Amino acid sequence: QQQVKQSPQSLIVQKGGISIINCAYENTAFDYFPWYQQFPGKGPALLIAIRPDVSEKKEGRFTISFNKSAKQFSLHIMDSQPGDSATYFCAATEGAQKLVFGQGTRLTINP
């Protein structure tokens, strides 16, 4: 019940396209859902986060869509660029508890 399932495991998108990464969870007590971006050899960097009382949050080219009833949330990267090539992790947490991470998605943007 503490798992967060992330898909796809890897994704290749053409430059200018839309990248979509999906996550699903079971624990309805989760109340904070961040996305992290990680480049090789670096620590994860917070990209964008959402709370369950909001269905969508947009920051620049990055949008989180949240479906509370389906217990799913997704990251959309608009106008994907080669510099977006990285590994993306979704996560969830309840209250002040530890983060539960998805398995990660390796995104490659072809020029």
Add this chain to the structure above:
Amino acid sequence: GAVVSQHPSRVICKSGTSVKIECRSLDFQATTMFWYRQFPKQSLMLMATSNEGSKATYEQGVEKDKFLINHASLTLSTLTVTSAHPEDSSFYICSARDGKTQYFGPGTRLLVL
């Protein structure tokens, strides 16, 4: 966003020696810090939760006598890998919590020869 630093960024040591990794929150105070280990092409594995002024909480399967954690101040937590062996070689990442958000350090690459 908030900044978390780690030192060193890379360390090579001989088998049997101990290595200390520092994690600092630079522009905020963190009562809670976390230590993760990451294997190539895998997700982050939480090792322990470090609370300022109290003992760390270790995840199941993590040897507390091997991975010593100290959180002596609101901006500093340290992880000491004692009697390191080649199987301890990995990428170690810390994070510090500010409110509900965790900010991660840049990671420390440990190679034990």
